[in-house]
Amino acid sequence: MKIGVIVFPGSNCDRDMYHVLTDVFKLDAEYFWHEKGLPKNIDAVILPGGFSYGDRLRSGAIAAHSPIIKDVKKMAEKGIPILGVCNGFQILVEAGLLPGALLKNTSLNFMCKWTSLIVENNKTPFTNKLKLHQKIPIPIANGEGRYYVDDETLKKLKKKNQIVFRYSEVVNGSSDRIAGVCNEDGNVVGMMPHPERAAESEINPIDNKPSSLIFESLLTTIGVKN
Amino acid sequence: MAIFNVHVIIENKPGISDPEGETILNDLVLKGTHSAISKIKTAKMLKFTIKEKDKKSAQTRVKEICDELRIYNPMVSKITIDVFDS
């Protein structure tokens, strides 16, 4: 059971994600540089946060053209679980794997703070151990984190149950307080907040259980544990 | 073949808010004594230097690049392209 962590030039949460996957949840993870391909035997793919290509042009816009994205798309079609966190989410959106756009926060500033999420869809590979409407204390850290969709797409997202997380408060002006979404099949999930920064009790002063469940959901999904 | 300067202006589509423009207007300009200003909109500009046979094809080529490489996100932005002799 192997999880691929993709590293782009400028990714900076790759090592954090790897640490949580391997040291905390004892998963077998491997880094993949963006110029490489992904091997066939990968069971899940994670696009970590950071500033790929220095956030130039738009966050995620340049990384979305990386060679490895072709393989990510193939895996997405095959139904393999794919998670994009923060910049990873921005890349998935820019690559067209998830709907919407991520715009500058209304504060116009980078924001690093703890907030809380509400689980809106607990059927995805990353949320199946969470309860519907469960709250997750978690930090955000982004400058372009305001999720935007037009009204029509929003309706569709609601109808197809593609809203995975909402913020419990207004944090950055995102449409309908959306913090994370999935594709129609539910196997590709993107979220702005950082579960890898909230899954250990030492680092999470409030409650690390809910964020751990994001990783445990993945464990369950790929059949490591029930 | 000649060299052209092609300016691409990327700005939010109508209906999509522009918090930066609003902030500059409200917290900076209107705080002063500049009530003649009624609106500020921000945009991003990319200036391409391109070798093409004429203005027309320079314009077409840059438009193609912008679409193909998603230099702008059509869901939220629109672009305007102007070509100048270099």
Place this chain on the structure above:
Amino acid sequence: MAIFNVHVIIENKPGISDPEGETILNDLVLKGTHSAISKIKTAKMLKFTIKEKDKKSAQTRVKEICDELRIYNPMVSKITIDVFDS
């Protein structure tokens, strides 16, 4: 009095590097098959809507605002101002 659209382009002065333009060129455009492009420079644009008696005074007024409110830092950037009828 009439309404004018004033476009202010803010860009790095010549000789000052533009890392964003370089990244867009090298990591996006030239990675494709677009070797016709030899340079990309980024700039920021502010579009002002202003009420003034004529084009000339609209231009002067906007220039004053940009200087006074430090909309740009003349140490690093230069501005170009174009006025259009609205």
Place this chain on the structure above:
Amino acid sequence: MSLEPQELDDLTSKIGRKPTSTELQIVAAEWSEHCSYKSSKKHLKMLPMKGPLVISEKGYDSGVLDVGDGYVITAHIESHNHPSAVEPYGGAATGVGGVIRDILSAGTRPIAIFDGLRFGDIEKDLQARWLFKNAVTGIADYGNCLGIPTIGGEVEFDECYSNYALVDVAAIGFGKKKNLIKNHAKKGDLVVLLGGSTGRDGIGGSQFASDSLESENRSAVQIPDPFIEKLIIEAILEARNQNLIHAMKDLGGGGLSCAVSETADALSIGIEMDVNKVHTRESDMNPDEIMVSESQERMLIVTNNDKLKKLDKICKKFRITCSVIGHVTSNNMMHVKKGKKTCANLPTDVVANATLLDRPSKKPAYLKNIEKEKKLKPILDYSKMMMKFISSPNIASKIWVYGQYDHEVGIRTVVKPGMDSSVLRLDNGKFLAAKIDGNPKHCYINPREGAIGCFEEACRNVVCTGAKPIGMLDHLQFGNPENPEIFWTFLESLKGLTDFAKYFEIPCVGGKVSLYNETPSGPIKPTPIIGILGLIDKTPLYSQKITTGNCLVIIGDTKNEMGGSEYFEYIHKFVGGKCPVVNFQESKTNMNIVLDLIRKDLLKTVHDCSKGGLAVAVSEICMTHQIGCNVSLEKVPGPKLDVDRILFSESHSRYLLVLEKKNTKKLEELLKKSKASYKMIGEFGGENIRFNKENKHVIDLRVDKAQKTWFNSLRELVVHG
């Protein structure tokens, strides 16, 4: 850029001929105050630099401390004052970049950034507000992009910085001891320049930093490129892991001139290089410009021919340029060529060692009457005054600043910004606390005691988390050292720091001197900044939720030391009085007992008293924990004082402890034994922060209202003016 006439004579006689133009440029850069420390070096030697944990090796730009189990931390502090004063965004950002490369040079991964920011009066001065806002964005954009958390710092406003800015940045690195770069080189090794291209930016920068700032147009503007810096970090660490680096130095002030001459001098080698091999941004740069350009994001590496291929491969992977610009020779000369032509050929020890000066010093005239107090207008309503006080820029919460910094990335930050000091977890199970502090208002009144106070305050801050101070960084920022009165204040501060460091056996592991900090209206106040690193062997004190009935205990005496206090200066607009003085013995007793109480797990939270005194410190606890408190001012230990002095004196060595009632007996036993001065002064509960005397509420504030004001006022001021 030029040498003083006597320096030119000096150089000519040392090399026995007239220097070439390139030689003049190289030497002028290296002999500038900024690079050579010619005014300060003789005196810096007084600081204790050794200690059981200190690892010293030649050629490190940062201090190295052994934290056990085969791990080390590295630390360094820098400022970027002159560039930030004219281009706050780029100046502050490139300041971060510079200090990060110092950490990288030792072969350690940067894991934390700190920033100390000082500007004029942002309440009145639009220019100061513009500088502040842009400097913060610059630091945020740079550090966030690198993925290195900015976990602490300080912000202060004072009229002495009008039209100017002090931007100090410190950084910490972490790594395995065996991975430290052992700077060495032998004849035939290659000298490689890696990173961004060399351009005309920053030409004359170090000279610029050594002149006082005039409003004249400067070319010393540097454009930050954090993306390339991030790639450099990853490339260098990969090269380190593959053992490809023999020696390494970052390029900072003085550019190639300093990096090449200092590397050669430190390793006792010669270097021959060709400016044609340097990858430049513009094609028509002349050798002089290439040698002194201060373009950012560049590193100098010594490697050998066998390893070059692997190094090249790593650089390709990370899409950064790496050019072989020269090689190591054995003749101790710095030989700069352009193709076949020699542009400069100088003994490295001549270049790297400017003639040190012994500047005259004289006690400043202004100090004669400074301790005299004027009669103050009585305060009619302390509650009202207090609301104004907690919304003032120096007292208000700095969340608007640290909220823009990613302080979580790296997932080490177990105690977050907003507390006395942040705490990082290390890979060996230990924890590191760190904080930087300065206090120019105190230092202006008494440069010696003020500097000691900064040192003690930084120690207090890490002690509040349960950390024992193990190392100190100092950054000494003063005006023009050619003025004997200014030089006296520099020496006094340095002597004070030395005495404290020796008494507490806290070695100085690094530092920086920044002189010529002059604004159009005169020199800045003496502004030494002290950074303290503290180590926690077991667990840090995680602040716990305060509940009704919890007790408030103060350790340390509150004395009549109001000079330079925020209360005198902000409320009464009065600069003067006697500034707080640290009693070394009392300081040590209090530090030790607080650490002991934390270790014994008796406390819920600890906070020190500093700016704004007891009134502000207690309010901060209440506002952070959103709970009221009743404090009896009569009980506060120390000489008998008027209420305003008890409330607002900034006496050092004081700690506020919060604990459960059931632990008070045990606590008192331990405190009695320690001989520390202490008293239980209050109890938590209710919705009001109250300071009482003779059953009257001297101050009575709703905690929710106070909290809102304290949290939001800085942002309101900056954003909405």
